[in-house]
Amino acid sequence: MDNFxxxxxxxxxxREHILEVLLKVLPSSGNILEIASGTGEHSLFFAxxxxxxxxxxxxPNPTARNSIEAWRQDSSINNIQSPLNINAANSNWGIEExxxxxxxxxxxxxxxISPWSACLGLMEGAKRILPSKGILYLYGPYKQGGKHTAxxxxxxxxxxxxxxxxxxxxxxxxxxxxxxxxxxxxxxxxEMPANNLSVIFEKQ
Ligand SMILES: C[S@@+](CC[C@H](N)C(=O)[O-])C[C@H]1O[C@@H](n2cnc3c(N)ncnc32)[C@H](O)[C@@H]1O
Numbered sequence: 711m712d713n714f715x716x717x718x719x720x721x722x723x724x725r726e727h728i729l730e731v732l733l734k735v736l737p738s739s740g741n742i743l744e745i746a747s748g749t750g751e752h753s754l755f756f757a758x759x760x761x762x763x764x765x766x767x768x769x770p771n772p773t774a775r776n777s778i779e780a781w782r783q784d785s786s787i788n789n790i791q792s793p794l795n796i797n798a799a800n801s802n803w804g805i806e807e808x809x810x811x812x813x814x815x816x817x818x819x820x821x822x823i824s825p826w827s828a829c830l831g832l833m834e835g836a837k838r839i840l841p842s843k844g845i846l847y848l849y850g851p852y853k854q855g856g857k858h859t860a861x862x863x864x865x866x867x868x869x870x871x872x873x874x875x876x877x878x879x880x881x882x883x884x885x886x887x888x889x890x891x892x893x894x895x896x897x898x899x900x901e902m903p904a905n906n907l908s909v910i911f912e913k914q
Contacts, residue, residue, distance in 0.1 A: 714780035716749040725755045731900050731908045740813025745798050746820035750778030757790045764789050768796035799831035812839050818849040825876035837892040840913040846894055848909040852882040860905040
């Protein structure tokens, strides 16, 4: 299984800061669905802090899912489920039923590395799945008032757009607008290292 494990060094740098926020803002019961889990290193680090609640990772990329599963099987953590194949842009994620008891959706570093349709799909999914008072947690870089908040974010944005014209750092106000149109009320933003933000929404 080790051959399937992927490594994203940034996860080592941001995971403790993210966990600190998650521990403050997540509901005290219910399971956690992670959209765009990537390598799975975050899932492995966060899940034990929420035992016995289930951490449900997902990613549309099969290489990522293999990595998540490799990390999961190699650990002794018993509250991480096998990764699901979820593309946020799809109108059904296959996990809508109430018995999954999902009260939180976590999405880290996806919105800028995907088309706007993925952000819209994420908000639609959160609207379908979360109960009242459920939490949507986002992490990543954002423009504010249409402007980059740091030169490093601006050059990152340019490099993203050179890879795919539909990618790029999104404007926080646009993300809040499409969330609130779907009954996800903006609660707070928390400044994070390396000019990233945690952005927290609560379902009405
Ligand atoms: C930069 S990685 C971040 C992974 C992980 N959350 C982290 O912080 O290390 C972006 C991830 O978003 C996933 N992704 C891209 N488009 C997506 C979509 N439409 N729905 C769900 N995940 C998507 C990719 O497969 C990739 O794993």
